[in-house]
Amino acid sequence: MKLCILGGGGFRVPYVYRALLGDGGEPRVDDVWLYDTDSERLEAVQRILAELAEGHPDAPRVSATTVLDDALEGADFVFCAVRVGGLAGRTQDERVALELGVLGQETTGPGGLAYGLRTLPVMRRFAERVRAVAPGAFVINFTNPAGMITEAMQSVLGDRVVGICDTPSGLGRRVARALGADPAAARLDYIGLNHLGWLRRLELDGRDRLPELLADDEKLGSLEETEVFGPEWIRTMGLLPNEYLYYYYFNRDAVRAILDAPRTRGEFLVEQQTAFFRQARGLSCGAERLWRRTIAERSASYMAEAKDGVEHGEAPAAGAGSPTDEAPEPEIDGYAGVALALMNAIARDEPASMVLNVRNGPIVPSLPADAVIEVPCTVDAKGPRPQPVTAPDLSQLGLMQQVKACERLTVRAAFEQDPDAALQAFALHPLVDSVSVARRLLDGYRTRIPEVAEALGGR
Ligand code: G6P
Ligand code: MN
Numbered sequence: 097m098k099l100c101i102l103g104g105g106g107f108r109v110p111y112v113y114r115a116l117l118g119d120g121g122e123p124r125v126d127d128v129w130l131y132d133t134d135s136e137r138l139e140a141v142q143r144i145l146a147e148l149a150e151g152h153p154d155a156p157r158v159s160a161t162t163v164l165d166d167a168l169e170g171a172d173f174v175f176c177a178v179r180v181g182g183l184a185g186r187t188q189d190e191r192v193a194l195e196l197g198v199l200g201q202e203t204t205g206p207g208g209l210a211y212g213l214r215t216l217p218v219m220r221r222f223a224e225r226v227r228a229v230a231p232g233a234f235v236i237n238f239t240n241p242a243g244m245i246t247e248a249m250q251s252v253l254g255d256r257v258v259g260i261c262d263t264p265s266g267l268g269r270r271v272a273r274a275l276g277a278d279p280a281a282a283r284l285d286y287i288g289l290n291h292l293g294w295l296r297r298l299e300l301d302g303r304d305r306l307p308e309l310l311a312d313d314e315k316l317g318s319l320e321e322t323e324v325f326g327p328e329w330i331r332t333m334g335l336l337p338n339e340y341l342y343y344y345y346f347n348r349d350a351v352r353a354i355l356d357a358p359r360t361r362g363e364f365l366v367e368q369q370t371a372f373f374r375q376a377r378g379l380s381c382g383a384e385r386l387w388r389r390t391i392a393e394r395s396a397s398y399m400a401e402a403k404d405g406v407e408h409g410e411a412p413a414a415g416a417g418s419p420t421d422e423a424p425e426p427e428i429d430g431y432a433g434v435a436l437a438l439m440n441a442i443a444r445d446e447p448a449s450m451v452l453n454v455r456n457g458p459i460v461p462s463l464p465a466d467a468v469i470e471v472p473c474t475v476d477a478k479g480p481r482p483q484p485v486t487a488p489d490l491s492q493l494g495l496m497q498q499v500k501a502c503e504r505l506t507v508r509a510a511f512e513q514d515p516d517a518a519l520q521a522f523a524l525h526p527l528v529d530s531v532s533v534a535r536r537l538l539d540g541y542r543t544r545i546p547e548v549a550e551a552l553g554g555r
Contacts, residue, residue: 097125097443100171100230102222103178103239104130104160105137107369107394110387111432112175113145117152119436123443130160131167138162140376140383147384164225171230173439176222177238180215181547183369187362190354192540196533199351200360203291204343205527206537208241209506213518214547216510219245223252234442234479236260236435237453243290244503246453247468248511258480259453260438261290262430263338264470267321268451271298271336274315275305283449284472287460287485289496289503290453291340293470296486310334324402342402344495347527353401361400368394438475445477452480459485462493467500498526513553515542 099116101109109130116125128145132138138160149155161167168174179186189207190200199205219239226233235257237246246259264286272279277300285297285304297304309315316327324342343350354360359367372390376383434450441448449472456467459482463469473480488496502521509518515538523534542549 097123097172098127098129098170099125099156099439100129100131100167100174100233102131102164102167102174102176104167105132105134105141106177106179107372107387107391108177108431109141110144110148110384111391111430112435113156113158114148115432115436116156117148119440121440121444124156125173125439126154126156128156128158129167129171130158131162131164132160133162135160135162136377137373140373143376143379143383144387147381164222165229168225168230168233171226171233172443174226174230174233174235175238175435176219176235178215178218179239180218181211181545183362183366185211185214185545185547187360187366188541188544190360190362192537192544194351194355194360195540196536197351198529198533198537199343199347199527200354201343201350202361203241204340206522206525206534206541208244209502209518209521209525210537210541210545210548212241212244212503212506213510213541213551214545215239215241215245216248216507217551219249220252220511223249223257227253234258234439236438238431238435241290241503243453243468243470244506246290247466247503248507250455250466250468255455255479258438259290259468259470260434261451261453261470262434263291263340264293264295264451265434266430267295267336267338268298270319270321271295271306271309272300274318275300275309277305283483284451285486286451286470286472287488288338288470288492289468289499290470291338292344292495292499293338293451294341294488294492295336295338306335324399339399339402342399344526346402350401357401364397365394438480441475442477442479447474447476449474449483450480454480454482457482460488460493460496463497463500464504467504469496495526498524510551513551515552518552 130138142160145158186202189210193200193206201207237257237259239245242259242261246257249257268282268284269279272282283299286293286295288294298306310331316322321336324339437448452473453468453470456463456469457465471485472483502525505517505521519538522528522537523531528534
């Protein structure tokens with residue numbers, strides 16, 4: 097099978113390739129095409145993949161190109177993970193908002209809307225080219241903000257685009273493990289939008305085990321989510337929120353913590369990634385080792401603002417994730433695991449259960465049928481089908497509706513080059529507290545990110 101990776105120069109691509117190397121089933125991917133606009137990054141990633149392939153006689157062949165149609169032509173699967181505007185754009189997404197005293201974050205709040213605005217035109221072009229040169233392909237979208245982007249791509253390609261994220265499955269896995277159970281045996285009652293969802297029940301053998309977890313100090317305390325939200329708030333809610341809800345439930349604290357840190361996440365990554373690609377260019381061997389150390393450092397400092405005592409860019413505490421010579425293997429089941437499991441369930445017609453970003457249809461009647469939501473699905477050769485879930489409660493539904501309205505205004509703004517729709521998206525977002533702030537956000541993003549100005553027609 098041919099797999100095309102849009103954003104093939106991406107830092108997490110080696111995760112995907114490593115997952116492919118470890119996959120012995122049939123049919124399997126034997127032909128990988130990396131597409132990117134940056135040929136230097138493509139070269140560095142190709143070098144890492146070549147090192148990973150050593151000792152694997154049946155490793156998938158890898159080709160790299162800056163010509164979109166060459167990468168897409170005849171693909172069976174397309175993985176899509178691009179960052180329009182690069183990490184420089186991510187930094188502006190953060191800073192423009194932070195300077196106005198509101199949350200500045202990659203996907204959540206106004207930063208996510210700015211990121212969406214500039215990404216949508218590119219994704220529409222990708223979807224149109226898939227339809228033209230790879231009409232049979234199934235598209236797996238990781239590009240953030242993943243819910244909004246997937247919804248927009250579905251307007252061109254229909255249900256053959258599915259959005260994925262590692263956070264809901266990661267949450268399910270952590271909870272199952274804390275209960276001493278096999279994550280594969282757990283049935284999740286999860287609903288939301290991407291980066292805005294709630295695990296209300298986790299069933300093992302037909303019985304909800306969340307109450308047991310919430311009642312147990314030690315088990316609850318072992319979860320990353322408890323570090324983020326604190327045990328009291330989790331117990332008060334009686335459920336487990338997706339970690340990104342930290343930015344809603346602890347908004348002021350989050351803004352404060354990010355402002356107090358010496359650098360934003362984007363700024364940390366600009367430094368880290370620039371150094372990585374510069375070093376990788378000069379290496380004749382050892383690129384894979386350098387990648388492993390760098391990604392371990394990246395994982396160890398993930399969402400530091402939500403976790404006490406850790407600061408961006410500081411050497412993480414010794415132990416898991418330390419970027420030492422003994423750097424442990426980064427987790428493989430996250431990002432790449434979800435993608436590979438989805439692809440295999442479809443290609444091999446092996447039914448699997450996973451949380452995906454799919455069309456709402458009739459699931460939440462008070463959201464548009466063509467809205468993309470995040471829910472557990474059963475996947476086989478026919479594609480994903482949502483499993484029955486409990487209806488969202490009033491507060492969950494309210495947040496989903498409000499944020500979805502902002503996402504759809506953003507899509508309209510980008511597709512119709514309509515700055516008024518963009519202003520409404522910023523102004524109506526729950527994390528933006530005034531229309532005057534929304535106006536300054538829009539101005540700031542248009543001035544400081546050329547791709548945002550362009551998406552709105554350059555006006
Ligand atoms: C998780 C989320 C992704 C997000 C990433 C950010 O994996 O699911 O959607 O892009 O974290 O991680 P980073 O290392 O870039 O801050
Ligand atoms: Mn995600």
